Amino acid sequence: MAAILTNETILSVRNLRINYGSKEVLKGIDLEIKRGQVIGYIGPNGAGKSTTIKILLGLEESYVGTVELFGQDISQGDVTYKRRIGYVPETAEIYDHLTASEYLSFVGGLYGMEEEDIDVKAQKMMALFGLGDVYHSRISSLSKGMRQKVLIIASLIHNPDLVILDEPINGLDANSVTVFKEILAQLAKRGKTIFYSSHIMDVVEKISDRIILLSDGKIAADGSFEELRSQHSEGSLEEIFTELTGFNDHKDIAYAFVSAIEGGKA
Amino acid sequence: MNAILKVIDRFRWLFEKAGIEYEIMRKILEVKFKIDSRRVPTLYQFAKKPKKEGNYFFKSLWLYILFGLIATPFAAMGGNYIYQMTILFSFIFFILFTAMLADYSSVLLDIRDRVILHTKPIKEKTISAAKTVHVSVYMFFITIAFAAIPLIVGTLVHGPGFAVIFVIELILVNFLTVFITALIYLAVLRFFDGEKLKDFINYVQIAVTIGMTVGYQIVVRSFEIVNFHVALTVKWWHYLLPPFWYAAPYEWFLNGRGNRDYVILTILGLVVPLVALFLYTKSMRIFERSLQKLAFEGGKSRKTIRLGLKNAYNLICFTKEERMFFRFAGRMMKKERNFKLRVYPALGFSLIFPFVFLFNDIRVTDGKGLGGGWLTIYACLLMIPSVVLMLNFSGKYKGAWVFKTAPLNDFSSIFKGTLKAFLVKLFLPIYILLSLIYLWLFGMSVFLNLVAIFITAVIYTLISFKVTNEGLPFSKPMEEAKEGGIKLFLLILGIGIFVAAHYKVSQFSYGTAVYTLLLAILAVWLWRKFMNVPREKIF
Numbered sequence: 105m106a107a108i109l110t111n112e113t114i115l116s117v118r119n120l121r122i123n124y125g126s127k128e129v130l131k132g133i134d135l136e137i138k139r140g141q142v143i144g145y146i147g148p149n150g151a152g153k154s155t156t157i158k159i160l161l162g163l164e165e166s167y168v169g170t171v172e173l174f175g176q177d178i179s180q181g182d183v184t185y186k187r188r189i190g191y192v193p194e195t196a197e198i199y200d201h202l203t204a205s206e207y208l209s210f211v212g213g214l215y216g217m218e219e220e221d222i223d224v225k226a227q228k229m230m231a232l233f234g235l236g237d238v239y240h241s242r243i244s245s246l247s248k249g250m251r252q253k254v255l256i257i258a259s260l261i262h263n264p265d266l267v268i269l270d271e272p273i274n275g276l277d278a279n280s281v282t283v284f285k286e287i288l289a290q291l292a293k294r295g296k297t298i299f300y301s302s303h304i305m306d307v308v309e310k311i312s313d314r315i316i317l318l319s320d321g322k323i324a325a326d327g328s329f330e331e332l333r334s335q336h337s338e339g340s341l342e343e344i345f346t347e348l349t350g351f352n353d354h355k356d357i358a359y360a361f362v363s364a365i366e367g368g369k370a
Numbered sequence: 371m372n373a374i375l376k377v378i379d380r381f382r383w384l385f386e387k388a389g390i391e392y393e394i395m396r397k398i399l400e401v402k403f404k405i406d407s408r409r410v411p412t413l414y415q416f417a418k419k420p421k422k423e424g425n426y427f428f429k430s431l432w433l434y435i436l437f438g439l440i441a442t443p444f445a446a447m448g449g450n451y452i453y454q455m456t457i458l459f460s461f462i463f464f465i466l467f468t469a470m471l472a473d474y475s476s477v478l479l480d481i482r483d484r485v486i487l488h489t490k491p492i493k494e495k496t497i498s499a500a501k502t503v504h505v506s507v508y509m510f511f512i513t514i515a516f517a518a519i520p521l522i523v524g525t526l527v528h529g530p531g532f533a534v535i536f537v538i539e540l541i542l543v544n545f546l547t548v549f550i551t552a553l554i555y556l557a558v559l560r561f562f563d564g565e566k567l568k569d570f571i572n573y574v575q576i577a578v579t580i581g582m583t584v585g586y587q588i589v590v591r592s593f594e595i596v597n598f599h600v601a602l603t604v605k606w607w608h609y610l611l612p613p614f615w616y617a618a619p620y621e622w623f624l625n626g627r628g629n630r631d632y633v634i635l636t637i638l639g640l641v642v643p644l645v646a647l648f649l650y651t652k653s654m655r656i657f658e659r660s661l662q663k664l665a666f667e668g669g670k671s672r673k674t675i676r677l678g679l680k681n682a683y684n685l686i687c688f689t690k691e692e693r694m695f696f697r698f699a700g701r702m703m704k705k706e707r708n709f710k711l712r713v714y715p716a717l718g719f720s721l722i723f724p725f726v727f728l729f730n731d732i733r734v735t736d737g738k739g740l741g742g743g744w745l746t747i748y749a750c751l752l753m754i755p756s757v758v759l760m761l762n763f764s765g766k767y768k769g770a771w772v773f774k775t776a777p778l779n780d781f782s783s784i785f786k787g788t789l790k791a792f793l794v795k796l797f798l799p800i801y802i803l804l805s806l807i808y809l810w811l812f813g814m815s816v817f818l819n820l821v822a823i824f825i826t827a828v829i830y831t832l833i834s835f836k837v838t839n840e841g842l843p844f845s846k847p848m849e850e851a852k853e854g855g856i857k858l859f860l861l862i863l864g865i866g867i868f869v870a871a872h873y874k875v876s877q878f879s880y881g882t883a884v885y886t887l888l889l890a891i892l893a894v895w896l897w898r899k900f901m902n903v904p905r906e907k908i909f
Contacts, residue, residue, distance in 0.1 A: 165662075166659075166662075183491050185491070186490055186492075189489070193485045193489075195485060197486055201405040202404065202405065202408075206404070210401050214398075214490040214491075214492060215490060215491065216491070242408075
């Protein structure tokens with residue numbers, strides 16, 4: 105196996121800002137991600153995680169600042185950089201009138217792969233995910249977990265160098281999650297970069313070798329789990345998360361909520 | 371659909387010259403057509419044998435063929451081209467624009483595609499081109515379906531010159547429809563965002579549909595019958611009405627009347643679509659980028675002002691559940707954009723149609739036709755079947771599971787509330803407005819007649835419901851709403867029975883009073899009978 109250049113910069117973001125109307129969603133983000141890293145990208149709802157991902161994928165172009173992927177400035181209108189990215193969208197958008205086989209061959213085709221190539225790969229990947237017998241079934245007839253697996257396969261089929269995952273394990277059962285986590289670890293070992301955005305803290309804690317916490321459009325923490333632990337409370341990522349986002353009244357809110365259910369005696 | 375792709379393949383060089391990745395575009399189109407062919411209408415969903423896959427679109431084309439047949443006399447008439455072809459092209463524009471706005475706007479404005487397609491290494495240009503071709507293929511078939519019979523008949527009557535002009539014009543008209551629509555959307559996308567943008571698009575769609583109808587009336591009234599000859603004096607505003615552009619070449623080339631007016635009109639017909647095409651290709655990129663605005667769910671929530679109508683609703687709905695569904699259905703009708711797009715133009719028509727009939731009545735009878743002229747208010751009932759049919763559908767049909775999980779014993783309150791909401795919130799405002807105008811025109815003596823017609827509207831609503839109901843309201847996907855063409859057609863014809871009966875009884879003394887009473891009894895009886903929808907239909 106060829107030696108992996110761990111020093112290669114995959115993603116570089118400088119002073120990234122974006123507004124929606126009068127609302128400032130990202131307030132100046134700086135990021136430098138090296139090859140082979142597994143990044144856990146976390147933050148409260150509305151912190152700007154999805155917006156960051158949209159920008160990386162060229163879905164959102166009204167930003168200020170520079171974004172470079174694989175050393176290429178993505179604002180120049182050249183879309184070839186997308187060839188090296190795989191993406192699982194949070195919204196799980198998929199053409200579900202198609203069969204899994206049709207969808208995968210379509211997506212592979214968009215990445216410029218050859219038909220037979222896709223079919224061979226897709227069949228193997230489907231079978232390994234336990235979906236061998238639904239390869240020719242319509243996606244609309246699959247369960248939520250099965251669909252999610254199809255989306256995961258679709259994001260990896262073209263052997264991307266950077267995999268952007270937005271809540272990728274939605275609906276997967278515990279065993280599948282174990283397999284998936286192992287897949288991510290092995291991909292990273294082979295020099296793939298993983299950008300993993302999620303609200304599920306214990307998964308992020310386990311798989312990431314670097315955690316970036318976004319809060320209110322700014323980076324609130326950046327480092328390995330161990331580093332975050334030594335700087336903040338000695339607990340789980342969940343506890344660090346609540347501490348960093350300044351959230352400590354969960355008990356009061358829960359109490360008031362339960363009271364409201366029972367008739368507003370709070 | 372493979373045959374279509376093969377035809378498109380012939381133009382490969384053209385796309386490649388424009389810098390479009392042809393292979394990718396073809397793949398996208400292939401998938402899009404495949405998806406379209408798999409949207410199975412509900413009617414067949416539970417059929418024991420799965421039906422063969424087929425594009426539902428092609429099964430809806432017969433309706434356009436029928437329209438084309440109705441319009442054919444205008445192609446076959448003698449050589450008064452400026453009149454007959456203006457009318458024919460008014461039809462064509464109306465059909466293409468309404469199809470474009472109601473059925474195919476979603477293709478242009480699709481943002482679901484963004485996540486799947488724009489994240490791939492494809493040029494934006496290619497995606498836009500795929501969208502445009504996708505829409506154009508459907509517009510092309512609608513055009514063919516409508517124009518085939520007029521084309522053949524017209525060519526037989528007027529010779530091959532007619533065919534040449536007609537075919538070239540149809541292509542231009544298609545350009546005009548698709549690109550003008552896209553440019554209108556582009557303008558809207560530039561100036562608005564968030565929820566306001568979506569609302570505004572909705573209003574534009576509704577306004578264009580109503581505008582087409584009014585425009586048609588203007589077109590028809592532009593002609594005067596002078597000495598048994600239909601004549602047109604070209605005025606400046608005729609240059610603004612595209613149907614005239616496409617009628618002028620026939621006068622020029624087939625009748626040899628190459629005067630200044632007809633030459634200018636002809637040139638407009640050629641130049642405007644080409645300019646639209648040019649502008650569209652130049653602005654495609656901006657269009658795609660602006661679409662992102664649609665994805666952003668923004669805007670602060672506004673507090674709605676509650677009028678003191680709560681107590682009034684207690685008079686209309688007798689149980690708490692019914693009131694709840696009344697309110698819910700009322701809000702769906704007011705806020706669900708897909709529903710509004712399909713229904714509000716129809717409401718606009720029902721406001722306009724009575725007067726269209728009234729004017730015709732006056733014209734035909736030289737102003738003496740006012741005796742039974744109030745009967746023209748029946749025209750506002752024509753929209754009832756299609757709106758009641760639409761109550762089955764929603765762009766957000768998946769939300770309907772809440773009905774099924776809620777602890778309801780009596781599902782009839784869902785239907786009662788919904789139909790009452792339709793009658794009170796959509797129909798009644800229009801009807802009251804019309805009634806006031808009719809009372810002013812025809813005097814207080816028609817008051818009882820207007821009451822009778824309102825009760826007829828209730829009965830008509832109930833019958834339409836019985837015929838078109840497909841289960842819970844707002845529970846079927848909007849894409850399936852194109853079914854039911856023949857049912858609607860029969861229902862609309864059915865209104866004639868009521869008009870005839872009413873006209874007959876109104877000629878006897880006390881006839882109207884007795885008739886009104888009978889209608890009221892029928893309405894109450896039907897209300898009880900039709901609201902008990904069998905459970906199998908709901909689940």
